[in-house]
Amino acid sequence: MNSELSLLALWGYGLATLGYIALTVHLVHLRRTTAPNRTNHVLISAVALSALWAATGAIVHLLNWRELQPLHEALDALRYGAWFMLLTLLLSPSPTDRSPPPQWRPSRLIFIGGTLIFIGLFCQSLRLIDPLSPVAEHAAHYAGLALVVFGIVLVEQLYRNTTEDSRWNIKPLAIGLVAIFLFDLYYYSTAVMFKQIDEDAFAIRGFAYVFIIPLLILTVYRTRARPLNVTLSKTAVFQTTTLALVGLYLLATSAAGYYVRYLGGSWGGALQMVVLFAALLLLMLLGLSGSMRARLKVLIGKNFFRYRYDYREEWLKFTNALCAENSVLQLGQQVIRGLGNMVESPAGSLWTKDASGHKFIQSARWNFPVSDITEPSNSPMITSLDASGWVLSLEEFRSRPGRYGSLTLPPWLLEVPNAWLVIPLRTSAGMVGFVLLTTSRTPIDLNWEVNDLLKTAGRQAATFLAQMQATEALLESRKFDSFNRMSAFVVHDLKNILTQLSLMVRNAERHADNVEFQKDMLLTVRHAVDRMRQLMLQLREGATPADGFSGVSLDEIARRVQKSKSGALPAVDLKIHDAVSIRGHEERIERVIGHLVQNALDATPTEGKVWMAVRREAGMAQIEVGDTGQGMSADFIRERLFKPFQTTKQGGMGIGAYESRQYIQELGGEIHVESEENVGTCFRVRLPLLEIQTTSDLQQPEMK
Known part of the structure; x- marks a missing residue:
């Protein structure tokens, strides 16, 4: 220096x-x-x-x-x-x-x-x-x-x-x-x-x-x-210990490489490279080895902590894993993985009740083969697990069967390779399922702490599984309810089509030779077939076929409805005060107005009066359907008229008015009712007006 x-x-x-x-x-x-x-x-x-x-x-x-x-x-x-x-x-x-x-x-x-x-x-x-x-x-x-x-x-x-x-x-x-x-x-x-x-x-x-x-x-x-x-913190100790071991390993590797180079003569440099490469390869294998990580965790837990687990970390990790999934299958895999990670088990399978509730079937697996084995819900093993809530150790059962009393295990369970633990998943309502885990990567002492953790985690997993199953059952029930409601709407519309065809058949007996009547009959049949085809498509797809909204002439629809009821008594009177257009689905709007007219005809005697009127009212398109029939009470209008499956007719289904109001509201309109018993009823349907221009805005008036 x-x-x-x-x-x-x-x-x-x-x-x-x-x-x-x-x-x-x-x-x-x-x-x-x-x-x-x-x-x-x-x-x-x-x-x-x-x-x-x-x-x-x-x-x-x-x-x-x-x-x-x-x-x-x-x-x-x-x-x-x-x-x-x-x-x-x-x-x-x-x-x-x-x-x-x-x-x-x-x-x-x-x-x-x-x-x-x-x-x-x-x-x-x-x-x-x-x-x-x-x-x-x-x-x-x-x-x-x-x-x-x-x-x-x-x-x-x-x-x-x-x-x-x-x-x-x-x-x-x-x-x-x-x-x-x-x-x-x-x-x-x-x-x-x-x-x-x-x-x-x-x-x-x-x-x-x-x-x-x-x-x-x-x-x-x-x-x-x-x-x-x-x-x-257990995590901190694990990471720190890993860092220290890696550091010491690298130091030992460097020392070994130096002495190989020092003592290796002319081959020293080459031998040093071989030693360093082999050491780094071994370090990568050990670092990625699940067994080594498991052994290190167990070693740290035994030597540095009185309790083996960091319960806060385990609980947060397990809960986050359960909350991350939104289906029973994925949730089942997370349940197996979470329970397996607690005891360093590399594989497992979940058995839950089938639809009948009489047996348990494999519903999820993790690094475990597919199995078609079933276990009856009243078997001795299921009964014992449900009553005690114990975690069943198959190794302990084989070595000390007296600890489990007179419990009898199914033969298939004893034949599963590397089968180790059976963890019950139970709630206050009973057994939801059980998890079978394979032997852990490192020897683990199944003391009271491990058993209590697995038992409590199993209860939490059972609650999540039961809630997920109840949610899926509710969604399925709602789908069936939606399908049933759609079926009711379709049946209601088919009833109207059937009424129209029946009226046409009765009139055909009197006008069979009338050429104009034959043309109208073919048009009516073709129109009925198209409507039934659309209804079948609606029933199959579970929703109304969407052809898109378009401009619809309300007065033209009123004329078609009047024509379709031409053979009914009393005759339907139509007054077109203004030609108005609206935006919507033409077939559905015609079905709504046809339903109102048909209800008016059903409620009115032959000597009564049924009418329709189309006009422009306060910037809205309005069609009025009235009759002088039996009418409705104010209580019925307020409490039952627009609710599904409520009707005053003996053969009615009570969903036409409900469906009509739903669609009118979808279009941004409204429907008003005025009725008095034994006097008559008047429906006023108001819809947003669609202005259609016939001249260009570019045309300017000529200057004189």
Whole structure:
């Protein structure tokens, strides 16, 4: 190292020494005014070791004493250990934490960090024995890189598991330590790659540690004002553990590649590439392995937590999966997948009741073969599951059948390959179904916690399935109701067509030789056939065939209706006051007016009077249909006239008036009724007027 860099390093490490000594004295003074606390003691130790480390670094450059370099790096490892101890203590759960009590064991982190520190100290001791040993120096660099990775993992774990309110306290410390660890990551990475320390990085390393002193002081005072509250998350532990394992794996791979290259002679470079490729391929296989992930989750749950599950996460994940589907089949697959993921099962099948309710059939499957096996709803297994709600373990049933009393399982269930658990899906109304899961990817102890979780999740899934089945049944019922209503409308229209044809047949006996009557009869029959064809299409499609709205001459429709009723008594009188046009479906409008006229004829004796009148009224097209028949009461008009299946006629269906008003309202019109018993009835249908111009707006009057 040149003299300028050595002077820069001396200033950096010197300032760090003074700063950490002053901080140590200040922390000791603060400890006297506070209650004894292990965290404060460890923090003082970490700061004091940092001061010693900086002091040895300053001595190395002040006296140019290179033999002191291994001691400086040994103090670096001890200083890391003190910071690791501080982070581990901060990760211990708070007494005010209301989450399920974790079995977080700081001793496990201490063991991991202590192992890494021991390796680093061992490598430094080898360097003290043989300062020129390149193997010991390179191993020490690898140990330093491992310590940095472990430190980053601990800070990430602390920040992730600290509650939102407490992050304000811990943020300066986390920022400072992460900044230092990232600097050291670069420092040791370059040393590993280039087999020597970067002199520039070494020279300014002391300044980097000086910069975080204010952050440490800020953390101390924030923590004194407001205590930390750390809640350990299983997801965070899993991700952090995975990150740490990947980091250690890459470090081991790098070390193996280096030594293969170092000892491989002329083949060293090629062998190093082979080792690195094989290691990366193995890492990808392990990372994508469901079995490895399952084993890691079980390992973490056993060693770091008293409870195996993070119930909040499991419940949110399971509920979101159930709410995301809108059909019984898709919901069934999500039920199987959700229950299987809770116990790391890779496959399963769902049995639910069939339409008869007498047996259970396979309704959904996940990585499971199709099965036509059925289970009677009154079988011993179904009865036992419904009564107890237990989760049935087939492995336990085979090994200890007495635990389930006199329960008899169906032979097909015992013959299913890898069959493991039978989870009942039951509500207060009874069994909705059951889920059969296959053997898990990793051995799992089916204790009370697993059984209670599966039992409760099964109840929730049963509720969702029952609700989905009820919804589908309701939709099907509504479809049938809609079809029945449409059928009633079609039958009503067919009745009107039949009445028209019957009238034509009666008149044919008197006018069979009349050529004009024969022409009208053919036109009437052709018109009836077309209307029946449209009705059949409407019945088949479930909706009125939409030919599109068009301009319709209301007076022409009135004339056709009058002509179609020409043989009826009393005769229909028609008065056209104005020629008006409207927008709508011609056939349906004619059907509405024909219905009103036919009702008037049915309600009026032969000596009475039935009339139609077409006019323009207050900017609307209006057709009036009146009679002097039996009339209707005010109560009937108000409460029953426009409701379906309500009628005063013995042979009527009571849906014509309802359908007529529905269509008139669709066109933006309205229908008014005036009636008095034994006096008569008058319907006035008002529709938006369609103005049709016969001249161009471009024509201008001539100037005289």
